[in-house]
Amino acid sequence: MDSHITICPSTLYTGTPVVLISTLNADGTANLSPASSAWALGDMVVIGLENGGQTLSNLRARPELTINYPHGDMWESVESLGDLTGASPVPPHKEDRYRFESDKFGVSELTPQQSTSVKVPRVEECPLQLEAVVEKITDGVGDYAIVEARVTQVHAEESIVLPGTQHIDTRSWSPLLYAFKHYFSLGKHLGQRPGVA
Ligand SMILES: Cc1cc2nc3c(=O)[nH]c(=O)nc-3n(C[C@H](O)[C@H](O)[C@H](O)COP(=O)(O)O)c2cc1C
Structure with missing residues (x-):
């Protein structure tokens, strides 16, 4: 007996960390957009971005960004940016739901x-902030592009760093997760890989 049923969910966002991506507009101001299609391997972060968004056009023209990880309790700030575009x-494909906003930090x-290795600002309230430089943008099969960025600097709030180490204190760190368009923070600690700090 198969206990599964076949379904057609409206999204396949199974539950990934939310990031706030800041990029530079042509006039030198900063744009800020939520994204959840981002993952890291080594010092590279790979991000899936829809075509037509300001973040992607900024990165094609000015290949610097900051990738800011909000704490779970910042979900309402993230959501306040959800229907805005820079x-x-x-x-046209966004006209029904989105409106233009030039000051997304303010909203x-x-x-x-201020960042230390790129011109794009970080988000002060985010406990974990990455500065990065784009190395490659690949057009996707769908209406999106895949951005590969090398992390040039990592900033962590002291309260989430194990004292005297370079490690994140995973008991203090609670990223915001996005699962099927609902926001969550981490659940209880279940275990760890042997030999890993
Ligand atoms: C929680 C959340 C996660 C999102 N994840 C992504 C994503 O991974 N990639 C993407 O292209 N858009 C994502 N979006 C939608 C963009 O934030 C949205 O299209 C926004 O208008 C982009 O702004 P921009 O045009 O100023 O870049 C997400 C939105 C929310 C609220």
């Missing part, structure tokens, strides 16, 4: 913080 005019009440 693209003007708003791309979300988040604070730009």
